[in-house]
Amino acid sequence: MLVMSSPSGAGKTTISRELLAREPELTMSVSATTRSPRLGEVEGKDYFFIPKEKFHQMVENDEFLEHATVFDNSYGTPRAPVEAALKAGKDVLFDVDWQGTQQLAGKARTDLVTIFILPPSKPELENRLRTRAQDPEDVIQKRMAKAADEMSHYDEYDYIVVNVDVADSVAEVQAILKAERLKKMRRTGLYEFVRVLCGKGEE
Amino acid sequence: MLVMSSPSGAGKTTISRELLAREPELTMSVSATTRSPRLGEVEGKDYFFIPKEKFHQMVENDEFLEHATVFDNSYGTPRAPVEAALKAGKDVLFDVDWQGTQQLAGKARTDLVTIFILPPSKPELENRLRTRAQDPEDVIQKRMAKAADEMSHYDEYDYIVVNVDVADSVAEVQAILKAERLKKMRRTGLYEFVRVLCGKGEE
Secondary structure: OEEEEOOOOOOHHHHHHHHHHHOOOEEEOOOEEOOOOOOOOOEOOOEEEOOHHHHHHHHHOOOEEEEEEEOOEEEEEEHHHHHHHHHOOOEEEEEOOHHHHHHHHHHOHHHOEEEEEEOOOHHHHHHHHHHOOOOOHHHHHHHHHHHHHHHOOHHHOOEEEEOOOHHHHHHHHHHHHHHHHOEHHHOOOHHHHHHHHOOOOOO | OEEEEOOOOOOHHHHHHHHHHHOOOEEEOOOEEOOOOOOOOOEOOOEEEOOHHHHHHHHHOOOEEEEEEEOOEEEEEEHHHHHHHHHOOOEEEEEOOHHHHHHHHHHOHHHOEEEEEEOOOHHHHHHHHHHOOOOOHHHHHHHHHHHHHHHOOHHHOOEEEEOOOHHHHHHHHHHHHHHHHHEHHHOOOHHHHHHHHOOOOOO
16 A cells, blocks of 8 residues: 655645556545535546445445545545455555545554655745645635645655655656565565575475 | 575576676675685685685674674675775665675665565476586585575565566566665755755756
């Protein structure tokens, strides 16, 4: 389970897309939401769009690994598809904020790797938040305050990637993924493999 | 501080050489030894060749990060050059066995990354130990017993690399190095950087 968090405007979406294109063993966790689909959003790919009543029922049944309500809409990570992917030997990528990360950590303490993506500079962050938004100034200010709040939690993460160049950042996340897969605790069958190497097990 | 251990015959020397050629920020720790130089070995590059009396004096003065006596010869990692390299911002690579790793871990608990290199199979290990040795059978058997003893300590290491292909193994160690450098605890200046991003520090 690989978690990437960042303030919006840091470039996380681009990094995720590139990463998924390059890592066939990595699959994106698709969130459920109660908000309406935006133009071009695809059910089951961008989100699972579900009614509020169903969302609340899933919360009560503990069917989310994490969930939250932001600006009147609810978002959550359904547990079942994640567990199916992990069981199939896939790694799962989560795009959640610091509160989601804390909830995931609480439910999957043993095997969570967390990365925080930071923007390269404050002017660049402001620039990105303005360019992509056709919104009025007060909405932009609200978004910048939210970014600052999100960034204040960087130190709860295992790894920090400063996104100066997207290609470099993708390579950094790939290195993290590769290294984490080489960690002793994630390597299955090692005990028997070494027994054989030492001449004590079956060839 | 990056430690690579393996039984002899697993290909660690080749991996180290390739790694050092590709990682300019990585420098090899040169051991001191009381044994005589072999043909082609260079003082200060392969080893620091020192007399037994000087070695024992350095042990008494706590000038080694780790030391051991193997087959009547003593080997040790002098502390001063390692500390100078770390102070200059370099990463240092150590080629030591499991006992050396334990001693290093005792003296530098905070910042040690350990990798164990395993051979791809038992026949391949035997093959490598035979090919490179012009030694009699009993010496080879002694070496294989030593390899088995070394491998039994694989589970004291952070990462396991199975050396099927040298280029792949070098890429794996490079990924470990890259990922470890991205760990939050190794990133200096982050606190101030995030303060600025949040609009609370000096631009």
